[in-house]
Amino acid sequence: MDIQGVVERMKRDSVRYAQMHFTDIFGVVKSITVPIGHVSDALEHGTWFDGSSINGFTRIFESDMYLKPDPDTYAVIPWMASEDGNVARFICDVYKPDNAPFEGDPRYILKRAIARAREMGFEYKTGPELEFFLFRKENGAVAPMPHDKAGYFGLTSDEAYHIREQMTEALAQFGIDVEAAHHEVAHGQHEIDFRYDQALKTADSAVTLRSVLKAIAQQNGLHATFMPKPIAGINGSGMHVHQSLFDIQTGKNVFYDESGEYSLSTMALQFIAGQLEHVRGMCAVLSPTVNSYKRLVSGYEAPVYLSWGRTNRSALLRVPRYSKGRTQATRVELRSPDPSCNIYLAFAVMLNAGLDGIERGLMPPKPIEEDVYHFDDARLAELNIATLPQTLHEALVYMRQDSMVRRALGEHTFKQYLGAKEAEWDLFRQQVTAWELKTYLENF
Numbered sequence: 001m002d003i004q005g006v007v008e009r010m011k012r013d014s015v016r017y018a019q020m021h022f023t024d025i026f027g028v029v030k031s032i033t034v035p036i037g038h039v040s041d042a043l044e045h046g047t048w049f050d051g052s053s054i055n056g057f058t059r060i061f062e063s064d065m066y067l068k069p070d071p072d073t074y075a076v077i078p079w080m081a082s083e084d085g086n087v088a089r090f091i092c093d094v095y096k097p098d099n100a101p102f103e104g105d106p107r108y109i110l111k112r113a114i115a116r117a118r119e120m121g122f123e124y125k126t127g128p129e130l131e132f133f134l135f136r137k138e139n140g141a142v143a144p145m146p147h148d149k150a151g152y153f154g155l156t157s158d159e160a161y162h163i164r165e166q167m168t169e170a171l172a173q174f175g176i177d178v179e180a181a182h183h184e185v186a187h188g189q190h191e192i193d194f195r196y197d198q199a200l201k202t203a204d205s206a207v208t209l210r211s212v213l214k215a216i217a218q219q220n221g222l223h224a225t226f227m228p229k230p231i232a233g234i235n236g237s238g239m240h241v242h243q244s245l246f247d248i249q250t251g252k253n254v255f256y257d258e259s260g261e262y263s264l265s266t267m268a269l270q271f272i273a274g275q276l277e278h279v280r281g282m283c284a285v286l287s288p289t290v291n292s293y294k295r296l297v298s299g300y301e302a303p304v305y306l307s308w309g310r311t312n313r314s315a316l317l318r319v320p321r322y323s324k325g326r327t328q329a330t331r332v333e334l335r336s337p338d339p340s341c342n343i344y345l346a347f348a349v350m351l352n353a354g355l356d357g358i359e360r361g362l363m364p365p366k367p368i369e370e371d372v373y374h375f376d377d378a379r380l381a382e383l384n385i386a387t388l389p390q391t392l393h394e395a396l397v398y399m400r401q402d403s404m405v406r407r408a409l410g411e412h413t414f415k416q417y418l419g420a421k422e423a424e425w426d427l428f429r430q431q432v433t434a435w436e437l438k439t440y441l442e443n444f
Contacts, residue, residue: 001071003043010036013076016085020047020067021207022092023106025056025417026288027342029211032067036085043069046095056416057094057104065102067092073204075174079215089174091204104412106344110203113348113408117355122245122254124351127196127331128206130339131237132213133188133230134160135223142223144230146188160190167192167216174212176205185301186234196242196331199347206239206343226339228287229294236295238302239339242320243350244331245271256330261367262310262319263330272317272332273364274357275350276306279316279336281402282349283388284395284421285409286337290428293391295338298373303335305375306386309367316388319367336388345409345417352408393425 001009010018018039020032032049034042046066051057057065069090080087094105101108117124134147148159164181171178177195184191192213194205210226217224229236244255245267257265264272279286287296295302301313308317316336322329337346356362365384372385389395396418399405406414 001074003040003071006043006071006074007040009074010039010088013088014085015039015076015088018042018069018088018090019077020069020090020092021211022067022094023207023342023344024054025104025106025342025345025413025420027106027207027340027344028055029207030054033087039088042067043071047092051094051102056413056420057102064097066095066097068095075208078170078173079219089208091207103410104416106342106348106413107200107203109409109413110200110344110348112410113351114199117245117351118248120355120358121248122355123248124199124347125196125244125246126199126202126347127193127242128202128337128343129191129193129238129240129242130206130209130226131184131189131191131239132224132226132339133186133237134163134190134217135188135225135230137221137223142225146186146231147222148183149187150183152183152185160188163216163220163222164190164192166220167213170212170216171209174205174208176208184235184237186231189235189237199351203343203347206339210339228289228292228338228340230291232294235301237339238295238335239337239341239343239346240333240335241337241346241350242331242333243354244268245354253328253330255332256327258327263327264319264332267358268330268332269364270357270360270362271354272308272357273362274355274360275317275332275334275353276308276364277357277362278349278353278402278404279306279334280386280389280395280398281405282346282353282399282408283336284392284399285345285349285405285417286334286341287388287395288341288392288421290392290424292338292340293389293395296336296388296390304387305372305380306388307368307372308332308364309369312367312369312371314372315368345413349405349408352404356404391425392421392428396421396425 018034046068048066050063051065052063069092073091077087094102136145168178181192213224255268303316307315309315310319318333
């Protein structure tokens, strides 16, 4: 839609206010509300704001920035409708006073990665699968109390069936085409999947999904959380990402080759090799919190070892099957990211890692179809299978050493992100936890 088309659409939708959304470097949505009388000007010239107040943006003396709404992201927020009028939502790009895109805007960082892929002749498509928990509230306070006791694809004890219906209907109002919604393995855990598409569109959809699901949960007196491991001893929440490259001239999936192993092309293998080579360096972006590494442990369907395969669900990179004849659905699934990440940054480093593998002609090791969790140290050493970082601190060490991640994020965001996450780790390591008190207080 062009600007005039959006303005006319808002009139038909009886919009009184428009929320301008963007994210900080951690993926947290920020918003400015603009009355309808000023929306045309915002669409044409942008809305100014103080960038120094946003995590990872600018210093106090460089604070002036403006938001430019993307007309294609226009949607009416369904739960904010009233007799007085409606509220619309736009996702925005961030600009500097000289009208140049802000190099630290996560959406711009992904756009830059997509542009690099297009220069190489590729369109990057993704399908993120975000898991989440629904928790009950106690006297208005949020606590890790699962809303139900159902399990994977549960039905009779699935108390959130109608809530997921509400979520699906709300997502449709934002133009998000939900393909499936179901209960996940753990009590109170769910997943809602939407259509595979171009990476920028699915990143926008994933950011929108997190906000929508939280709002619908709140309306039902619940709390939706994308925290990776809210309860010890049960499965955590991941964000498996299906991904492939398409030829921009022919529209064909370049990952498919009928004669290749698993019907994968050489280019697909190079893409896999690039992600395997850089996954430890980008782990602090894909799994960005202290809590993320409580999920990445053996025994809970989360990947730990750097391996790839088809039937092996312990693999870091998996090649999903597809229906006969649907060769365009050829893809690889990266299983380490979790839904607390900044999805724009995650897609940017993932794409750059895969493209690096293609440019350098890297090839992955042999696929492993055994359960790697049952390998002993000797077997792991024999196959030269490395592991993901075990803590955020270790992930940050790898990130600092990876020049590809630095280039993908840009110098500004690379430094800002590292500094913020190192401060987060320092705060965590100074804490005395309940486990420590229980284990040590009376014994020493």
